[in-house]
Amino acid sequence: MTDTRRGRTIAVLAGLIAALGVACIVATSFGAVQVAPGEVVKAISRALRGLTLTADQAVVVDLRMPRVVVAALVGACLAGAGVLYQALFRNALADPYILGVSSGAGLGASLALVFTGMGVISLVIVPAAAFAGATITIVVVAAIATRRGVMDTLSLLLAGVAVSYSLSAVTSFVLVVRREQMSRIVFWMMGGLQTSSWGQAAMVGGMLAVGLCVPALFSRELNIVLLGDSRAGELGVDVERFKRVILVAASLMVSAAVSVSGLIGFVGLMTPHMARLVLGPDHRLLLPASVLSGAIVMVLADLVARVALAPVEIPVGIITALAGGPVFVWLLVRARRGRL
Amino acid sequence: MSPALRYDGATVGYERAVVRDATLEVAPGEVVGLIGPNGAGKTTLVRAVTGEARLLAGSVSVAGRAADSYRRTELARLVGVLPQAVPATFAFTARQFVEMGRHARLSRFGGLGAADRAVVERCMALTDTGGLAHEPVDTLSGGDVQRLTLAQALAQEPSVLLLDEPTSHLDLNHRLQVLDVVREMADEGMAVLAVFHDLDMAARYSDRLAVVSDGAVGVAATPEEILTATMLSDVFGVRAVIGADPVTGAVQVMPVVRMRERRAPRGIRVALVSGSGSGAAVMRRLAIAGFEVEAGALARGDTDAAVAESLDVAFVPLVPYGAMTSSDTAAVDAAVGRADVVVVCATPFGPANIGNLSAVARSSAPVVLVGEPRPEDDFTQGDAARLWAALKAGGAATCTDPRGIDRCVEEAVRR
Numbered sequence: 001m002t003d004t005r006r007g008r009t010i011a012v013l014a015g016l017i018a019a020l021g022v023a024c025i026v027a028t029s030f031g032a033v034q035v036a037p038g039e040v041v042k043a044i045s046r047a048l049r050g051l052t053l054t055a056d057q058a059v060v061v062d063l064r065m066p067r068v069v070v071a072a073l074v075g076a077c078l079a080g081a082g083v084l085y086q087a088l089f090r091n092a093l094a095d096p097y098i099l100g101v102s103s104g105a106g107l108g109a110s111l112a113l114v115f116t117g118m119g120v121i122s123l124v125i126v127p128a129a130a131f132a133g134a135t136i137t138i139v140v141v142a143a144i145a146t147r148r149g150v151m152d153t154l155s156l157l158l159a160g161v162a163v164s165y166s167l168s169a170v171t172s173f174v175l176v177v178r179r180e181q182m183s184r185i186v187f188w189m190m191g192g193l194q195t196s197s198w199g200q201a202a203m204v205g206g207m208l209a210v211g212l213c214v215p216a217l218f219s220r221e222l223n224i225v226l227l228g229d230s231r232a233g234e235l236g237v238d239v240e241r242f243k244r245v246i247l248v249a250a251s252l253m254v255s256a257a258v259s260v261s262g263l264i265g266f267v268g269l270m271t272p273h274m275a276r277l278v279l280g281p282d283h284r285l286l287l288p289a290s291v292l293s294g295a296i297v298m299v300l301a302d303l304v305a306r307v308a309l310a311p312v313e314i315p316v317g318i319i320t321a322l323a324g325g326p327v328f329v330w331l332l333v334r335a336r337r338g339r340l
Numbered sequence: 341m342s343p344a345l346r347y348d349g350a351t352v353g354y355e356r357a358v359v360r361d362a363t364l365e366v367a368p369g370e371v372v373g374l375i376g377p378n379g380a381g382k383t384t385l386v387r388a389v390t391g392e393a394r395l396l397a398g399s400v401s402v403a404g405r406a407a408d409s410y411r412r413t414e415l416a417r418l419v420g421v422l423p424q425a426v427p428a429t430f431a432f433t434a435r436q437f438v439e440m441g442r443h444a445r446l447s448r449f450g451g452l453g454a455a456d457r458a459v460v461e462r463c464m465a466l467t468d469t470g471g472l473a474h475e476p477v478d479t480l481s482g483g484d485v486q487r488l489t490l491a492q493a494l495a496q497e498p499s500v501l502l503l504d505e506p507t508s509h510l511d512l513n514h515r516l517q518v519l520d521v522v523r524e525m526a527d528e529g530m531a532v533l534a535v536f537h538d539l540d541m542a543a544r545y546s547d548r549l550a551v552v553s554d555g556a557v558g559v560a561a562t563p564e565e566i567l568t569a570t571m572l573s574d575v576f577g578v579r580a581v582i583g584a585d586p587v588t589g590a591v592q593v594m595p596v597v598r599m600r601e602r603r604a605p606r607g608i609r610v611a612l613v614s615g616s617g618s619g620a621a622v623m624r625r626l627a628i629a630g631f632e633v634e635a636g637a638l639a640r641g642d643t644d645a646a647v648a649e650s651l652d653v654a655f656v657p658l659v660p661y662g663a664m665t666s667s668d669t670a671a672v673d674a675a676v677g678r679a680d681v682v683v684v685c686a687t688p689f690g691p692a693n694i695g696n697l698s699a700v701a702r703s704s705a706p707v708v709l710v711g712e713p714r715p716e717d718d719f720t721q722g723d724a725a726r727l728w729a730a731l732k733a734g735g736a737a738t739c740t741d742p743r744g745i746d747r748c749v750e751e752a753v754r755r
Contacts, residue, residue: 231426
């Protein structure tokens with residue numbers, strides 16, 4: 001990387017981190033009880049120093065902060081997974097939702113929820129089951145789309161959508177059979193963050209960290225595979241190993257997101273795509289920038305979900321779909337060149 | 341020197357074997373060209389080195405070790421590949437694209453160092469792509485992308501370079517430029533194995549050539565030894581004149597006719613008087629149309645003589661610049677006497693070949709005159725012009741366009 005490029009990378013990432021910080025503080029200050037942004041900052045700093053909190057400050061730290069943080073982490077996970085899938089499949093339309101990975105994780109998580117309930121144990125079992133569901137799904141979808149070693153873009157998307165529908169049907173069936181759990185799980189599945197806790201934040205954060213560090217070490221490979229598998233091999237990339245690593249990492253992030261917030265579409269599709277249009281295809285910048293953008297988008301979407309029709313909450317998945325659909329269409333029309 | 345790349349009884353392919361029992365060596369500093377018809381397995385042979393085609397038996401070794409025993413990164417430090425084309429549908433800049441060639445030489449945690457950047461600079465300068473450094477690759481022409489791909493492969497600093505029809509999408513200038521760079525790298529010690537489409541380029545840039553056909557690889561030898569008329573007709577099904585590039589001295593192939601193109605013989609004998617290339621096009625058309633052509637006296641080394649050889653057309657050979665002997669004259673008379681039609685091309689006539697024209701004047705067969713002789717081509721003090729005029733006055737048909745010669749001959753036969 002030349003110095004100007006490194007300077008740009010640092011500037012872009014610093015700007016995104018600052019924007020994320022601002023978005024989190026603003027989002028935290030909104031709610032049934034308005035808390036001034038300055039008060040939010042004060043509450044956080046008191047909590048960090050272990051001092052006693054006022055009632056308002058306690059609301060901020062114990063109720064609102066975890067929700068905002070979980071939203072940010074979920075957005076980061078979805079966008080991170082989206083970047084990885086898009087690079088791996090050389091397809092700007094790949095995203096966890098379209099590929100059926102979210103549905104796979106959703107089925108895994110539903111089964112776990114049905115059989116274990118919502119206790120502390122669910123913080124381990126639900127994501128583990130979601131991870132298993134996500135991994136199996138992406139392997140199956142990729143296998144369906146591959147013929148004689150060549151993965152066709154259209155087949156991939158069709159296989160993803162088909163598998164996604166089948167898995168959703170199975171999930172619905174499970175819910176009907178276990179009717180007493182249904183409303184709780186449906187509520188979760190629609191993409192809500194109401195039940196967020198610091199425990200969930202820690203779980204998602206941990207999975208995000210693992211799911212992101214590994215691909216970060218492979219950022220050069222993420223670039224090179226855009227030249228095609230065979231060229232990547234000629235340039236020294238062990239393509240098969242790379243694919244396994246990336247698929248597992250992406251599945252990990254998707255399952256983390258799905259475990260706490262159900263199925264949320266478009267963040268994993270839209271955010272990396274927008275970041276790529278603005279910043280170019282170099283994953284050394286694109287990966288962290290997309291992750292940060294995903295976090296920002298999700299924090300803002302959850303803010304809208306909470307305050308738009310307060311006191312009624314809109315599931316955040318509806319907000320992302322409402323906002324993401326048109327934006328994506330606009331991007332498609334604008335970017336006719338089919339770049340990746 | 342020990343070979344940098346060696347195939348030893350290698351059978352390579354995909355699900356099934358494409359090339360069997362290939363044995364071939366490429367030494368450092370050497371360009372070995374693979375030639376052969378489409379689908380013969382040239383590309384498969386090259387791809388077996390990088391594991392993109394499977395090695396089914398025998399061995400392929402790089403720097404003395406089996407190619408498939410290397411880890412990917414190790415192999416990429418030894419072997420660079422320039423494929424036919426790399427899809428360029430991404431917005432990386434040209435420099436980022438070339439930098440990807442350094443991948444195998446970087447640690448997982450590190451980025452490009454000053455030394456790496458210097459290599460990238462040098463490779464871009466070598467391929468004349470330095471000016472494109474900041475351009476997005478997807479906005480560049482196919483030729484630019486191919487030169488960048490070469491720069492990318494050279495940035496690997498390989499000791500073996502594999503080229504798979506590297507210039508098939510390039511214009512003449514860029515074709516020469518890419519191959520000049522490759523030749524230069526070979527002269528500095530790189531071992532190059534290249535699949536060539538273009539036989540002239542293969543001859544010009546290769547030290548040795550090997551023919552791949554029918555799933556086998558022939559013995560590699562110099563272009564002069566490999567590019568023979570027999571090989572071209574056996575392997576490519578093309579009759580060709582083999583010459584030498586007057587500038588570089590490299591073997592040059594001039595295709596004359598595809599063997600499949602020739603129609604079945606129609607039992608009409610045509611005697612042809614020509615020389616210095618005046619009858620090459622006519623001879624080719626008549627041979628394709630299925631006439632049994634026999635030429636008059638032609639000097640060895642004459643263009644028409646070379647074309648006649650490639651078409652299996654009999655002619656009476658003369659020593660260059662020598663005159664026709666009495667037995668030559670008899671042979672020409674016999675050929676003209678046998679013919680159903682005599683075709684005479686506007687040819688430079690001199691004392692050496694005027695006998696051809698005299699023989700035609702003596703015969704009674706119908707005559708077709710092709711073209712109009714130019715006075716400056718007459719080195720017989722007007723004898724040739726007088727004979728030509730006599731033939732014309734005697735009712736000879738004239739054919740102004742050599743492309744219509746088969747019809748002219750048919751009409752002459754009917755009359």
